[in-house]
Amino acid sequence: MSTNNEIRAYKDEYYPPVPTRMTRFWRTCIMYQIFRFFVLNYKIMKMVVKGHS
Amino acid sequence: MATVVVLGAGISGHTAAAFLKRKLGRSHEVVMVSPNSHYQWIPSNIWVGIGQMTIDQVRFRLDKVYKRWGIVYKQARAVSIHPEGDESHEKAYVSISYVSGEKQGQTEQLSYDYLVNATGPKLNFEATEGLGPKHHTVSICSYDHAAQAWKKLQESLDRMTSGFRQTFLIGTGHALATCQGAAFEYALNVAFEIRKRGLENLADIIWITNEYELGDFGMGGAFVKRGGYITPTKVFAESILSEYRIRWIKRAGVYKVEAGRVHYETLAGEYLTQDFDFAMLIPAFAGAGMTAFDKQGNDITSVLFRPNGFMTVDADYTDKPFEQWKASDWPSTYDHPIYKNIFAAGIAFAPPHAMSKPMKTANGNPLFPSPPRTGMPSGVIGKVIALNIAEKIKYNHPVYRHKASMASMAAACIVSAGYGIKHGKAATMTVSPIVQDWEKYPAWGRDIRATVGEIGLAGHWIKLFLHYMFIHKAKGYPFWYLLPE
Ligand SMILES: Cc1cc2nc3c(=O)[nH]c(=O)nc-3n(C[C@H](O)[C@H](O)[C@H](O)COP(=O)(O)OP(=O)(O)OC[C@H]3O[C@@H](n4cnc5c(N)ncnc54)[C@H](O)[C@@H]3O)c2cc1C
Numbered sequence: 001m002s003t004n005n006e007i008r009a010y011k012d013e014y015y016p017p018v019p020t021r022m023t024r025f026w027r028t029c030i031m032y033q034i035f036r037f038f039v040l041n042y043k044i045m046k047m048v049v050k051g052h053s
Numbered sequence: 054m055a056t057v058v059v060l061g062a063g064i065s066g067h068t069a070a071a072f073l074k075r076k077l078g079r080s081h082e083v084v085m086v087s088p089n090s091h092y093q094w095i096p097s098n099i100w101v102g103i104g105q106m107t108i109d110q111v112r113f114r115l116d117k118v119y120k121r122w123g124i125v126y127k128q129a130r131a132v133s134i135h136p137e138g139d140e141s142h143e144k145a146y147v148s149i150s151y152v153s154g155e156k157q158g159q160t161e162q163l164s165y166d167y168l169v170n171a172t173g174p175k176l177n178f179e180a181t182e183g184l185g186p187k188h189h190t191v192s193i194c195s196y197d198h199a200a201q202a203w204k205k206l207q208e209s210l211d212r213m214t215s216g217f218r219q220t221f222l223i224g225t226g227h228a229l230a231t232c233q234g235a236a237f238e239y240a241l242n243v244a245f246e247i248r249k250r251g252l253e254n255l256a257d258i259i260w261i262t263n264e265y266e267l268g269d270f271g272m273g274g275a276f277v278k279r280g281g282y283i284t285p286t287k288v289f290a291e292s293i294l295s296e297y298r299i300r301w302i303k304r305a306g307v308y309k310v311e312a313g314r315v316h317y318e319t320l321a322g323e324y325l326t327q328d329f330d331f332a333m334l335i336p337a338f339a340g341a342g343m344t345a346f347d348k349q350g351n352d353i354t355s356v357l358f359r360p361n362g363f364m365t366v367d368a369d370y371t372d373k374p375f376e377q378w379k380a381s382d383w384p385s386t387y388d389h390p391i392y393k394n395i396f397a398a399g400i401a402f403a404p405p406h407a408m409s410k411p412m413k414t415a416n417g418n419p420l421f422p423s424p425p426r427t428g429m430p431s432g433v434i435g436k437v438i439a440l441n442i443a444e445k446i447k448y449n450h451p452v453y454r455h456k457a458s459m460a461s462m463a464a465a466c467i468v469s470a471g472y473g474i475k476h477g478k479a480a481t482m483t484v485s486p487i488v489q490d491w492e493k494y495p496a497w498g499r500d501i502r503a504t505v506g507e508i509g510l511a512g513h514w515i516k517l518f519l520h521y522m523f524i525h526k527a528k529g530y531p532f533w534y535l536l537p538e
Contacts, residue, residue: 012291012300012301013291013294013295013298013299013300013301014295015291016288016291016292016294016295017288018292018295018296019292027478027508027509027510028475028476028478028509028510030475030510033509033510033511033514034511036507036509036511037511037514037515040481040505040507040511040512040515041515043483043505044465044481044483044505044515045537047463047464047465047483047485047503048429048463048465048537048538049537
């Protein structure tokens, strides 16, 4: 009996860009994310201040 | 002494009441009418729905807070508005019906000088046959729904642990539903929890949506400048679904749910079905369903409210095609055009039109997301209304000078993609303005320099931080008024 492998080719979910291992690493790298936490907070605060004016 | 009545202790009404009391002090009365005994921080219901937070972490009792603030709190539901009073009432009043305590079932006529309608959405499960917690699907729109969703989710997780495959269907449960962002977050969190337990090989997770393209989120999508490209949110949304091994069905209007099966119509006009073991589908939203009467007792509900039950405000409601929509169609002071002392905040105000382009299926049925009014604009609108009313009462200001149009306001969205201090993730997104302004920004509809779009642990920390910050603010703890909406 032959079984079918799960081949994603030609399905919708096959085409979008997916993150590489390196990208995924940076997403949860604690030191880098602490830095991003402050950067993102700063950017959001800028937006929020604009939103309240 | 003036009396300001606020209807609805949700994000916008609670913010409005808090600022009204702060500005008006003891010389004027602020009354809150709301059927709920607790305030809930709705965005964190996502985490209740995956068992990472308990109900008590996302809610607190309102009576204590209002007592401390000096706000009169009536645990009741507003039933009808009488903006001219009636034969026996000189003043305008709102009719309320108590929902708990000794007065349960009793009604009261509550006079007001100013009225803020912040009654949010009615979760209109009835608009889709078989939808909702009383039937075949779960919801995360309130904390009790979210707790039930977690119970059901656990059953599916247990079945997978015993080796059975499960299909999870998450998305919109009506052709005109909104709040795609919340459902999207839930889909990612469910996938994250399944992967955490090493069960992903036994799970089929499907995102079903009424969006034309993924990443539309009811705001016509957005564009983000990143990595040398200006990229649509469609690409980001598809990318993260693909990464989380979630399939998708788009351009789908769910119209019926049976046990384990949804029926939907596609934009192309096909009638299809999808089976599921677990389904969390967001219902259509409608207004709270209040009625209105003039002095003689004639029904003027259609003067105060649009047919969808949301309140008419200072927007341009002229019926016009997508190509003619303008930023200036959107309201900025949220007062009723005739009854200038009645306001609508948050989801309760009727938007002039959608933000996503209206579409019809090949069979002529409307299929597109309704416009979202998320937490941040809801809070800002509540505050702006409070400031305008306070100025009017205290200084008899001739105009409402504080404005908060969603077509000029920026917003930040943090889309949770998994809970955990070390491994959690969220996508941080900013857009400016919320509603596209094609005249000012002809290329992308929004200021492309002001966009942020990035996924990471930092986003999760921000979302968690916001949870505690907004609960601190809503409880009126020290310096609450300095915290942004
Ligand atoms: C699961 C989920 C996640 C979300 N996540 C986010 C997010 O991350 N970020 C974000 O910005 N937004 C988010 N939102 C959207 C956000 O919750 C809403 O924009 C916000 O709650 C709208 O505020 P509101 O005050 O208009 O309505 P609500 O918060 O719904 O409040 C309405 C209030 O009116 C009361 N009420 C109803 N009928 C009556 C009546 N007849 N008389 C008196 N009172 C009445 C209700 O009991 C309720 O207290 C999310 C929504 C959901 C469902």
